[in-house]
Amino acid sequence: MGLLTQILTFPLAPVRGVGWVADRVKEAAEREYYDPEPVERELASLERALLDGRIDQKTFDEHEDRLLDRLEEIAAYRRGDTAP
Numbered sequence: 068m069g070l071l072t073q074i075l076t077f078p079l080a081p082v083r084g085v086g087w088v089a090d091r092v093k094e095a096a097e098r099e100y101y102d103p104e105p106v107e108r109e110l111a112s113l114e115r116a117l118l119d120g121r122i123d124q125k126t127f128d129e130h131e132d133r134l135l136d137r138l139e140e141i142a143a144y145r146r147g148d149t150a151p
Contacts, residue, residue, distance in 0.1 A: 101141050101144050101145065102141075103138055103141045103142075106134055106137050106138050106141065107138070109134055110131065110134050110135075110138075113127060113130050113131060113134070114127075
């Protein structure tokens with residue numbers, strides 16, 4: 068950007084700053100949302116609950132299906148198959 072352009076668009080600097088911050092927040096939220104580690108930890112916890120007898124097989128299957136679907140969604144996002 069040239070000096071003249073910077074001077075003329077200076078009043079818009081706060082708007083550009085807000086846009087930049089919004090982009091950084093969106094990127095951080097996407098990284099957190101599409102992180103498979105919490106889902107994998109939840110799957111391990113679910114399996115421990117089943118083995119300890121705290122939940123029955125039906126409950127395990129329902130929750131496991133939901134978590135596996137979530138992992139598929141994360142994998143698809145990382146491959147670029149779907150848009151956030």
